[in-house]
Amino acid sequence: MIRIGSDIIIHLKESIIIAFEGIASNKMRALLTMLGIIIGIGSVIAIVTVGRALSDSVSSSMSKLGATNILVALQNKNTVDTGVNFLSGSLVKSDLISDEMVAEYTIRFQDSIEAVSLSNISGAGQVREGRNYANITFMGTNVGYEIANNIRILSGRFVRDNDLKTRQYVAVVSDKLVNNLFPDSPDCLGKEIKVDLSGDVQTFTIIGVYKYEPPMTATGVSASERELRTYMYVPITTLNFITSADEGYLAITVNTKSNIDIAAFSKRTQDFFNSYYEKNPKFEVSAISMDSMLTIVNDVMGTLSIAVAIIAGISLIVGGIGIMNIMLVSVTERTREIGMRKALGARNLSVQIQFIVEAVIVSSTGGLVGVLLGAALGYVGSTLLGYPKFPELGIVFISFLFSMVIGVFFGFYPANKAATLEPVEALRYE
Amino acid sequence: MDCKIDMQKITKSFSMGKRKRIEVLHGINLSVKSGEFISIVGQSGSGKTTLMNIIGGLDCPTSGRYLLEGVDIGNLNGNQLSDIRNRKIGFVFQTFNLIPRSSALRNVELPMLYAGLGDAERKERARELLFMFGLGNRVNHLPNELSGGQKQRVAIARSIANDPAIILADEPTGALDTKTGRMVMDIFHKLHEKQNKTIVLITHNERLADETERILTIEDGYFIDEKIT
Ligand SMILES: Nc1ncnc2c1ncn2[C@@H]1O[C@H](COP(=O)(O)OP(=O)(O)O)[C@@H](O)[C@H]1O
Numbered sequence: 001m002i003r004i005g006s007d008i009i010i011h012l013k014e015s016i017i018i019a020f021e022g023i024a025s026n027k028m029r030a031l032l033t034m035l036g037i038i039i040g041i042g043s044v045i046a047i048v049t050v051g052r053a054l055s056d057s058v059s060s061s062m063s064k065l066g067a068t069n070i071l072v073a074l075q076n077k078n079t080v081d082t083g084v085n086f087l088s089g090s091l092v093k094s095d096l097i098s099d100e101m102v103a104e105y106t107i108r109f110q111d112s113i114e115a116v117s118l119s120n121i122s123g124a125g126q127v128r129e130g131r132n133y134a135n136i137t138f139m140g141t142n143v144g145y146e147i148a149n150n151i152r153i154l155s156g157r158f159v160r161d162n163d164l165k166t167r168q169y170v171a172v173v174s175d176k177l178v179n180n181l182f183p184d185s186p187d188c189l190g191k192e193i194k195v196d197l198s199g200d201v202q203t204f205t206i207i208g209v210y211k212y213e214p215p216m217t218a219t220g221v222s223a224s225e226r227e228l229r230t231y232m233y234v235p236i237t238t239l240n241f242i243t244s245a246d247e248g249y250l251a252i253t254v255n256t257k258s259n260i261d262i263a264a265f266s267k268r269t270q271d272f273f274n275s276y277y278e279k280n281p282k283f284e285v286s287a288i289s290m291d292s293m294l295t296i297v298n299d300v301m302g303t304l305s306i307a308v309a310i311i312a313g314i315s316l317i318v319g320g321i322g323i324m325n326i327m328l329v330s331v332t333e334r335t336r337e338i339g340m341r342k343a344l345g346a347r348n349l350s351v352q353i354q355f356i357v358e359a360v361i362v363s364s365t366g367g368l369v370g371v372l373l374g375a376a377l378g379y380v381g382s383t384l385l386g387y388p389k390f391p392e393l394g395i396v397f398i399s400f401l402f403s404m405v406i407g408v409f410f411g412f413y414p415a416n417k418a419a420t421l422e423p424v425e426a427l428r429y430e
Numbered sequence: 431m432d433c434k435i436d437m438q439k440i441t442k443s444f445s446m447g448k449r450k451r452i453e454v455l456h457g458i459n460l461s462v463k464s465g466e467f468i469s470i471v472g473q474s475g476s477g478k479t480t481l482m483n484i485i486g487g488l489d490c491p492t493s494g495r496y497l498l499e500g501v502d503i504g505n506l507n508g509n510q511l512s513d514i515r516n517r518k519i520g521f522v523f524q525t526f527n528l529i530p531r532s533s534a535l536r537n538v539e540l541p542m543l544y545a546g547l548g549d550a551e552r553k554e555r556a557r558e559l560l561f562m563f564g565l566g567n568r569v570n571h572l573p574n575e576l577s578g579g580q581k582q583r584v585a586i587a588r589s590i591a592n593d594p595a596i597i598l599a600d601e602p603t604g605a606l607d608t609k610t611g612r613m614v615m616d617i618f619h620k621l622h623e624k625q626n627k628t629i630v631l632i633t634h635n636e637r638l639a640d641e642t643e644r645i646l647t648i649e650d651g652y653f654i655d656e657k658i659t
């Protein structure tokens with residue numbers, strides 16, 4: 001019929017007014033009806049937003065590892081490769097990655113390796129000079145550490161092979177430490193400093209100053225400049241001597257030449273080190289590159305997304321059924337009204353549109369609340385991860401559209417029921 | 431004068447349960463001329479409302495022939511009947527049947543909305559009608575904020591919104607006190623005299639029926655008496 005087109009437009013506006021009158025007159029019921037949709041849409045928006053922050057945070061810590069670096073680390077045998085492993089079981093010296101293995105490895109693969117970075121953290125300490133002091137974390141390193149970790153030397157030099165061989169008491173300190181310790185005479189190369197390592201005071205000579213880089217994932221409150229704790233690099237052999245630590249490493253970082261296939265080389269590195277661990281009952285070695293870590297993270301994210309999609313899907317279906325239920329109740333409650341509208345000349349289509357619009361308004365209001373709630377939760381969650389994010393417009397739009405589709409789908413049956421009521425029967429309804 | 435309503439041997443039966451059917455109207459003949467004001471009286475359960483539903487195109491007769499302004503109602507589908515009710519008939523009920531969540535204004539707008547009139551046009555006419563019935567200061571009130579007499583005046587305003595030729599009123603004063611009932615009755619007289627509406631009034635009230643041009647008495651689905659006043 002010719003009138004149908006204009007019917008829809010006229011009745012759309014009217015139906016929207018009527019629907020809002022209905023929602024306003026029964027707010028609690030409307031809210032409960034919307035709950036499923038709110039939860040469904042909200043959780044999708046929140047998780048997607050937090051997920052983006054998570055992948056940002058992962059890739060930034062990945063990029064700290066560096067695109068050309070391979071992390072070689074001990075892990076328990078028979079662990080599922082999730083990228084994050086905690087060692088369990090007691091560890092003895094013979095389990096650690098030894099200097100001999102590293103030396104052998106370095107020679108075998110010299111064409112592919114730029115440097116091997118060794119490091120060992122011994123803990124917190126403090127440096128004093130007159131009334132001034134600076135907080136440090138004591139770290140033993142080798143030459144490769146500078147390359148693998150992109151240390152920027154401002155003056156002097158980094159730890160060298162010779163320092164390691166002869167266990168020199170030399171230190172590379174941060175520019176921040178220099179500021180705190182020698183505010184008046186910044187040229188401090190060659191100066192001797194006294195380092196207090198929980199009561200044990202040792203004297204080191206400063207051989208280099210590096211540029212302090214604040215950590216990318218700023219968690220918690222950052223300390224004041226005065227209290228800032230920076231790394232103090234010393235030869236790893238010196239550190240091991242002082243702390244009488246075992247010689248050997250839980251993990252080493254390999255910096256590869258940039259023209260090699262890093263995935264394949266990771267595999268070969270892992271195979272090489274594992275040849276030493278064939279007989280070891282508890283431990284083996286895993287070698288992962290940024291590439292393979294990203295793959296793992298993406299896999300985890302993918303699984304997470306599927307889980308979220310399933311949860312959201314279920315709550316949206318439940319929400320949709322809730323809407324259908326409430327619309328059926330509404331049709332029954334308003335049977336007389338429907339009869340009267342028909343007596344006044346409403347066509348089936350007009351009644352149908354009215355009830356579908358009502359369902360869509362309930363569901364899309366729920367969708368809107370869900371989007372806002374999800375955005376708020378996502379913002380809070382992503383801020384906690386250090387990467388504040390709002391949901392992307394695309395996903396907001398799709399979610400909102402989807403909530404409307406739910407309204408149409410689940411509102412269709414009740415609306416059809418209303419539309420096909422016989423006017424006399426509807427008017428007789430008590 | 432032409433015939434507005436022309437009914438021949440109209441019967442109506444309802445099915446009760448599986449096999450039982452009861453006949454409520456048994457061969458009603460009724461013709462109402464254009465501009466006539468008639469009343470139908472009868473006891474409760476005699477079939478008055480059933481007859482009015484058929485006259486108004488809300489229900490279809492089981493058998494018989496019904497011409498409304500010359501159009502055979504029996505051949506029309508649901509949407510066509512909707513259009514007939516929309517343009518040709520104005521209903522007034524005992525229980526007012528206003529849409530509870532809509533204001534007086536929006537109630538009066540409804541028939542015009544379904545007729546496809548534009549927003550501004552609808553609002554203007556609805557306002558005009560409410561003013562005409564002395565409800566100018568009640569335009570935005572909800573039905574439950576109005577008295578019985580006011581509600582019925584809104585309902586009457588709504589019934590004539592599309593300027594229908596026929597008004598069907600089913601015990602319109604039944605829920606009102608004598609004074610307000612009187613006021614409503616005066617409105618019908620005015621609509622009859624000034625606008626030449628054809629009015630079928632169903633009532634229990636003999637005194638009000640006496641004011642109409644013709645009184646038909648129905649009993650158990652038969653017309654048993656016709657009195658021209
Ligand atoms: N839909 C229906 N189904 C069954 N019986 C009905 C139906 N509508 C009306 N009736 C019966 O028809 C008879 C006439 O009813 P009605 O026309 O409402 O009477 P009145 O309006 O004169 O009081 C009553 O006995 C009533 O029970």
Ligand SMILES: [Mg+2]
Binds near residue numbers: 478480
């Ligand atoms: Mg009745």
